[in-house]
Amino acid sequence: MTGFLVVLGCAAALYLLALPRIPAGIKVVVLTAPPVVGVMWLLDVVFDRAAVAVVVGVVFLVVLVALNGLLAHPRLPLWARLTVFGTVPAAALAWLLVVTADDTLKDPGEDPCSMYHGGVGVSEAFPPQAYCRYESGGTHDLATGAQFVFWVCFVVSLVLLTVGLWQIARDPKALVRQFRRPSTG
Numbered sequence: 001m002t003g004f005l006v007v008l009g010c011a012a013a014l015y016l017l018a019l020p021r022i023p024a025g026i027k028v029v030v031l032t033a034p035p036v037v038g039v040m041w042l043l044d045v046v047f048d049r050a051a052v053a054v055v056v057g058v059v060f061l062v063v064l065v066a067l068n069g070l071l072a073h074p075r076l077p078l079w080a081r082l083t084v085f086g087t088v089p090a091a092a093l094a095w096l097l098v099v100t101a102d103d104t105l106k107d108p109g110e111d112p113c114s115m116y117h118g119g120v121g122v123s124e125a126f127p128p129q130a131y132c133r134y135e136s137g138g139t140h141d142l143a144t145g146a147q148f149v150f151w152v153c154f155v156v157s158l159v160l161l162t163v164g165l166w167q168i169a170r171d172p173k174a175l176v177r178q179f180r181r182p183s184t185g
Helices: 002-018 024-046 050-072 078-099 112-117 144-170 173-178
Strands: 120-124 129-133 139-142
Touching (some): 024 173, 050 078, 050 144, 078 129
């Protein structure tokens, strides 16, 4: 059932992107807000981290402005403007793979560090890192490929979003134009 809902959501997102009468700014908000609101809800209600949820919301507003500025940039090719919509989710997925690589949520003795390496799993949220720590003080890195993917996607996303913020700083009316209906004529 969950898979069906995901496919249905993707189809609705593609349909929304194909409609020429809906302003680009509205499309960006509708496509990006649901996952962010879900993360904020999890942080606030499930993990009882209201302050972190507020920070995520503020960062999302800045990213939203940057995305709209990026889409409004007159000289960037379309592929460059749309790249950020692939690199941000890829960075998020790579981050998740890194921070869960030690899999400390499993029963003790079943995580990869104690089963295969004889150590204790450790993960850090940022910079994302997961490794096994041994009693002797040595370490063994986990998910180095996912770390590489995270950093590549993170840097590309950061550069593109900076370009979008720069566009809005240069032309603040570009943000307003992203939320207006395109003229037919």
